[in-house]
Structures are given as C-alpha cells and as structure tokens.
Amino acid sequence: MSISPAPAPPTVAARTERATKVYGSGDTAVTALDEVDVAFDAGRFTAIMGPSGSGKSTLMHCVAGLDSLTGGRVLVGDVDLTTLSDKELTTLRRDRIGFVFQAFNLIPTLNARENITLPLALADRKPDQSWVDEVVATVGLGDRLDHRPAELSGGQQQRVAVARALASRPEIVFADEPTGNLDSSTSAEILHFMRGAVDELGQTIVMVTHDPQSASYAQRVLFLADGAIVDEMADPTAERVLDRMKRFGD
Amino acid sequence: MWRVTLRSLWEHKRRLVSTVLAIVLGVAFMSGTFVFADTIDKVFADLFGETRSGVDVQVQGVELFDGGFGGQDARELLDIGLVDEVAAVEGVAVAEPFIQTVGFGSQNRVLGPDGEPLGASAGPPTLIESWVASERLNPYRIATGEPPSSDDEIALNVAAAEDAGYELGDEVRVVSQLGEATYRLVATFTFGEAESAAGAVSADFTLAEAQRLAGLEDRTQVVLAAGDGSVDEEALTQRVASVLPPTAEALTGTEAAELEASDIQEGFGFFRQLLSIFAGIALLVGTFIIANTFAILVAQRTRELALLRAIGAGRRQVLTSVLLEALVIGLVAAVLGLLGGIALATAVTAALEASGADLPTSGLVISATTVVTALVLGLGITLLASVVPAIQATRVPPLAALRDVAVDRSGASKPRIVAGVLLLALGGWSLSSAWRVDEPEVATVGLGALALIVGAIVIGPVLAEPSVRILGAALPRLRGITGVLATENAARSPKRTSATASALLIGVALIGFITVFAASARESVVAEVERGFTGDLIIQSEASGFGPPGGFPPAVADTIAAVDGVETTSRIGFTQAQVTYPDGRAGTQFVQSVDPATLSQAFDARMAVGEVTDLGPGGVLVDVGVAEDNDVDVGDVVLLTGTGGQSVQLEVRALSDDLTLLGFWSIDTADYERLVTERQLVQVIATVSDGADVDVVRADVEAALAGVPAIDVLDRDGFIGSLTDQITSFLTLVNALLALSVIIAMIGIANTLSLSIHERTRELGLLRAVGMTRSQLRSAVRWEAVLISVLGTLVGLALGLVVSSALVRSLESFGLTRFRVPVGQLVVVVLVAGALGVIASIRPARRAARLDVLDAIAVE
Ligand SMILES: Nc1ncnc2c1ncn2[C@@H]1O[C@H](COP(=O)(O)OP(=O)(O)OP(=O)(O)O)[C@@H](O)[C@H]1O
C-alpha cells in the first residue's frame, strides 16, 4: 500500500442523451428541457445553476427517476431509466439514489435514526452499522438521534436528510436547494459536510442551487437557461459564479 | 356564506359521499322499518275494514286479560242464545254468530293430499271459521259450489284449494284439537276479489262443527249484525248494547275493524321497535363517525379558517360556515336515507310476497312521521356531530394562518382522564354487583355496562396511543418499516384513532356480548337438560321460529302410548292464563299442564319446596322466583282464568326451581282441561321399555305419527339440538342486525384513512421518492386500518365479555348456570374485523398509492 495507484479516469455516474421534457401540448406547450446532453462524473460534486424556470428541478427529477422524459434518454450507471417500470424506478431510487429536498425531507412519525435508515429499511437491507455511525458522526447528530423531526431545528433536519441520502451509499445523491431555507452559517456547515462526503467518502453529489456561495462548494457548475446547458465552470468560486449569473440578466 | 359553503362542498363531492354514507345507512334502516311497518299496518287495516264493511254492530265478550307478547286478547265467550236477542233488537236486519280459531304448528291445520299442512309454517296462519250465511256479514264470496250445510263439509279459499290441487267433492283432512278428521270440499270462496285473506288459509265449516273444533259448544266468540237502515251504526250499536249481559260489549263495525287491525298491528309494533333499536345503534355509530369526520375536516382547514378570521370574518361567521356545511350534509343524508329506506321496504315487501305472503299492497305507505323522523335524524345527528368541531373552529386564532398545521393534538386532557376513570369505576362497581350481591338487579348490571362502554369511549384518546403501540409491537418484525409506519400512523392522532375505533367498538361489544351470552345460555340449557331430562323420546311441534310453542292434538299422546316399546308417556300442555294472587293482583302468565304421576319419569326437576308428585288435581306448582316476586307460598290459593273466561281455583302445592324444564306455572292436566277451550299439547315425553332400542322405538313412533303435520320425534340429543338451534338462530338474527353498525364503522375507518392520507400527501410523496414501492405504501395503509379495527374489536370484545359474564351471573336464578366463552367464535369475530379493516383500507390505500410523487413533494 505504499504506492498509490494512478487516479482512474473519472467514470460517469449518470448522464442524459438529448433529454427533452415538454409540459403540455399545442400552444401552451412548455419545453422545460431541450435536448440536454450532460454527464455527472462519479465521485464529484456538481452544482446546477440557472434562472428560475430554466429547468433545473426538471433535469434533476428526470435524472433521479422521479419524472419521465418526453424525448431522449437518461442513464444511471448503465441503466436506461426510460425503459424502467414504475416499480423498477422506485427500487432504483431506493437502492442507487439519495435525495435531499429543500424542505419536508423527513417522515414526522419516525425519529432521526429511523429517518436516516429509511431507504435501507424499505429495501429490507441491514444497515452497514459502521458506515451509518460514520455518517451520523460526521453530520454531528450523535445525541439527537432519538428525536422526532418536530423536535429538531431546521438545520438539524437538513443534516438528517443529508445523512439519509448518504446512509445507503447511493451511486448518486441529488439535492434540490438543500440549504434554501437555512441561514448562512448553517448552510455552510451542511455544504461543508456534503463536500466532505465527496472528498473523503467518494460520494457523487448533484446539487441545484440559486446561491453562488453554495455553488462554490461544488467542483463543477453547470449553467442552465431555457432548458439547455449554456455554460459550465470548474472549481468555481462565489465571485466567478456570481459574475456568470449576472450575465443571465442581460 | 352559502355560496362559499356550497362551492367547497361541491369541490369535495367524493368526500361528501363517504361522509353522508355513514348516516344514510342508519337513516335508511330506520325509515325502511317505518315504511314497511306502516305498509303492513295499512294492509291489515284495509283487510279488516273490508271484512267488516257490511257489519254495523259486532258483539263480543269483554276483555279478560291482555294477550301479552303478540298474543290475542282473552275475552269472555258469549252464549249462543245471544244471537236471537241481538236479532230481535229493533232496527237489526240480520244477526249471526261467528267463530274463528287461529292455527299454526301441528294443530288447526288443513292438510294437502300429501299430508303436509297448507300454508307456510312461519307465514300467515290458518283460520278455522264458521261460515256466515248473510252476504252482508260475510267478507267471503262463493266462487264455486255451495256453502257447508252439514258438519262433514268444508269450504276453502280459492288460493288454498288451488295450491293443494283440491276439486269440489275431494276429501280434505283437517287436524284440530280433536285429532284428524275428513271433510268433503263443497265450496271455494274469494276474500272480496282476492284469492286469500292476506295469504291466510281460510277453512270454513258449519257453525256446529266450528264450535266443536274450537271447543265452544253452545257458545260463540262474536255476534255480527247488520241494520235495516232505519238508524245509523252508532245508534244501532247503542240499542244492541242495551240488551247485552255485563260480560258482553257492542262495537260499531268500524270500531271492530280498527280493533282487529290494531291487535295485529301490536304484533308488528314489537317488530317495529326491535328493528328501530338496531337502527338506533347504527345511527349512534354513524354519529361517532360523522363527528370524527367533522373534527378532522376542521383540523385540516385550520389554516383556511384562520385566514378567514385574519381577513376579518367574525367568530359567528366561522361557526355559521361549519354549521351550514353540516346542514347541507345532513339534509343530503336524510333525503338519501329516506329514499334508501323506501327502496329497502320495497325490497322486503317484494321478498315477502315472493315467499308466499299474499299482501294486497296498495302501494307503500310513506307517512309524515316517517319523513319527519328521517329528516330529524339525518339533520339532527349531523348538526349535533358538527357542534363541537364548529365551536373548535371558532377558537382558531387568526395567527394559526401563519403556523404550520398542527395535526397531532394530544388526547390526554385532565378532565377526560378524570371523567373516563370515574365512569369506568362506576361501571365496574355496578357490574361487580353480580358477584357481590345475593340477588343482583339486572338493571344495575345494565347501567354498569352502559357506564363501562361510555367510560371506555371517553378514555379512548388517552389509551389509544399506548394500545396501538402494544398491538402493533410485532408488526415491525413481521412487516419491517411498513409495519413501523403503520403503527406510527395509527398512533399519531390518538383522538382520531380512538373515535374511529370507538365506532367499531359499539357494534362489536354488542356482538361479543350476545355471542357469549348465547353460548352461555346454550351451555346452561344443555347442562340442565342433561342433568334433568330422564325421558328417552320427546315429541314436539317442529320449531316455528320465534312464535309461541306450536301445539298438537292431545290424541297424539294416545297414539304414542300405543306404540310397541313405549313404556310411559307424559303430556305437557300449554296455555296463557291470568293468575289472580291472594292479594287480589292479577297478571297474564304462561301455564303448562303436566301429568304429575309420569312426570318424574320424564325428568328430574329441581324443586325448592315439596315434590312434583305433590301436584295433583286442584294444585299448582310455582317457580320459586315467581312465587317470591308475587308473595305466594305453599298453601296459598290462586285463581287461574283461561282465555275463554273459565276459571279454576288452585292451591300452591310446591315450589319448583327449574325454569328450563318446568317453566313458571305447572298445573295438572285435569285442571288444564277445565281451564281452556282449546286443548293443545306442546310436548309428550316418552320412556322406552327395558331392552327396547331407543332408535327403533323412535322410528316406530315417527311412523305412527306420520299423519300429524309438522311434528318432530326426538331423542335426547335431538331435543338438546332443538333447544340450541333456537338459541343459535336468535344469535344469528341479532348478529345479522348488528352487522349493519359494524359496516358503518368500517365506512368510518375508510373515511378517517382517506382524510388522513389527504393530509399526509407530502409525506407519502417523500416516501415514494426515497424508494417506497406502491405495494409497500398500500401495505402500510392496510396495516394501519387493521390496527384500528383490531383495536376497536378487541376492546369491544373485552367489554362484551365482561358485561355478559356479569349478566349471566345475575341471571343465574333464571337457569343461566353456566358461563362459557366461545373462543372460536370470538376469534372469528377478530379475524372478520381484521378482514373488514383490510377491505376498508382498499380505497384509501389505492388513493395513497396513486399519488403523484412530484405533486406531493412540490413545495407550495
Ligand atoms: N408540472 C408542470 N406543468 C407545466 N409546466 C411545468 C411543470 N413543472 C415545471 N414546468 C415548467 O417547466 C419549466 C422548468 O421548470 P423547473 O421547475 O424545472 O424550473 P427551475 O429551474 O427548477 O426553477 P426554480 O429555480 O424556480 O425552481 C418552467 O417554465 C415551469 O413553468
């Protein structure tokens, strides 16, 4: 173990091929995604940015198997989601994908621990206890694990949500404005933690955000406008992202 | 407010349907009962109106005593000479005697060519009558032939003759108290236009023969008279009344028709009351459900209501809006319930007609009372159920608009705990009187039962959460996370869960109570018979459902005695009589006649004072409980008056303590023959000679009685079976009627779940997003329903069990000596409840599974 192997070329955790999503039909049709080709590298933290209504959530939902495309393909690993039944999509979400939403992430009747292991429980899988412990320890929830969501602060709730997204070691985690409801210092903690999961645990994370500060935690930022990828940026900083975003206003 | 309310109701049409359904069913049952009973009442009122249409005056004996439970009133008999005296009254054109005996079971029946009695055994009766010559006085019209003119002739109504395939001139066998006799059919007749009088078999004879068959030689039951038109019926009736002896009274034809109709209607009144009780239970259960539904709706609309308040709606306006909604729902429920009731009554009437009862229905009777009752119940219950939630709605502070909806409100308020515990303690103490007190009062036990059930319902919200957790403890292991979620969801709003389970609890408690009670009664009866019944064979009329015991001709006993291998026979007769106690009070009682000499071979009756053999002519044997209640002791003299007015003075010789075998009052056969006009045996108990095979003798007796209709020859096991069958069919009937309230409770479970699922939309979406499959989701909803229904069922059964054990205990002196818990049957009840829970969950579960994930997780 003295010689570390050369870093393997990044494999792709999920990608789209000419992904198209049209809502409605005829005059009222809205093209939310317009032949999007995008790949999310494994082990990387990708942020998606863009103006409101640009199709960020739609893209994320379609890649995550929550919504279906009207054209093109989505692949998670080698699996073409467009060929899967509802049941297969459900098990795919359960076993291979993690989620963090902006709010209402937790089941109110389950305590933090149960919420964290929920996808595993749904799969009837035994949680890998040391991994769960590690996740919990990293999120810093040690003494609050037996509390119900109502007894947790907003920040704590989001931490539990992140822990849940990681506990099943999914191939890819999707987060839609995970810190949208939080103050900046709590946001920073959570984002720091997410970045840690990528760096130290090798997790793949895709995050939608409006906030340049948040985007700066990512390793790569994709810019979306009118349903198409218009730009991307590697190793972003808050200022550069902000600059880029300003140009959408024009 | 109207417009807002109506629009919001219309938007939730489906919810409206399930909300009103809980009330509609109860109202439908209630109004169906009313419509049906009113229709039947009218059928009989019309019938007797027609029967008496040409009669101006009816003379009858004064009432001796009330027939009690559906029985005909006992009246004085009239001397046949009275007919001429009435005829001689100025203004009377014609007067004739009329005798009518009602037949069912094995006596007073007309046999078909195959030896089977005509007419249904549980349907309309057979009427053995004297033919009335005057067309004005007789409702029957000759269809073919000539009326009976000699004592061996018979006339039958057209339907009966046709059913049997009899032609004029055929021999017709009739079984009466005198045994079997053969008559020649000389005429058929219609009842007005109809082929039968409401499905009855009418058999008419000469007056002399009718008198002989009824045991009324030289006497008559009534004298019918028609005037010559010189005065109206009131005046004529007064004139007739003035010549009558004090034992007779005169009624106008109209009054007579009303009286006869009301006698029959009284019988149906019992039926109306019985069904109303069950409809009432169903409505009570419905009340729970609708109250719960309103509570949930108001809770879900907290934000909307707060918004209303925030933009300036007053408390009163909020109250009005909720009450308006209840008003509309109640109105819809009442109208639908009424329509449902009419449909129900139509179906029952049609079913009755299909089963042979020829009801000359001139359409259903929908009385104002029925409509008003339906409206009052539907509206009243819904409004009542909405009052508390409506008041709660007014307490919603405008600020709640800004807060998240708090669903989980704790059910454990202090006043609730105190009230619940007090009620439970009170109920427990009253019930325990069954064990504490020597002679427990049934009423105390009943009140205790009520307090216990109300207490359980009051304290329900406090105990719902822990109970659900205990019940669901095994679920996580069995069903994993689905089980956890089901348990947590059932436990999350204790008030809701408890109200939903309470609705079920009521019906199940009653079912449990009745089931345990019936099992105990069955076991007690079996034990008593096994201990005391020493005969080998028992001959009785086929069970005729819930009517009075069917009788058979006394001569049957002689036929039995003559069979080879029969050693002794002991006859048991039956009648209703009025007993006048030494202190002058009087009451109608069931009296049986026995043969004291042979009775001890038939059974070993339990006696409190003296022996069965102490009874002889001039004596009477009284149940010790009845004797105590009426302050009667050995040596006292009581007066028994029979249905015809004959009376016998009897001395109390011994006190019995054996209701199963000896009943309340037993007299000697010799006195029975003096007491009644119509003799009938209800049982003959036979022993077989040593060495004879019981089965062989039984077959021989059966063969000897081949000509007696509807009679059973039973050995010991058969006898026990016939007794337990009666209890079983009673149990089945009651449970079938209670099933309605259980079904309504299930609608409640479905309702609560649907509303809860609506509330949990986002949560369910999240579950689906993180990988819960549709079938897992359905399973969670299903188990939640099962938990709630099993909770209601188990608590209900426990209450039923406690109450029935107390009641059985307090009825020990009535022969309920055993307490038995039919574990198997109760397990079935729990399983059925679980299964019904699953059924109740189908729709909500499907709804939950259909949820669109994206809609559900979309942030507002
Ligand atoms: N269910 C739907 N029906 C019709 N149009 C929709 C639907 N969902 C989204 N759209 C449209 O699709 C486009 C993309 O929406 P999407 O939610 O992906 O945007 P977004 O980038 O996530 O915006 P935001 O930053 O506001 O969350 C928008 O124009 C939106 O109006």
Ligand SMILES: [Mg+2]
């Ligand atoms: Mg979005």
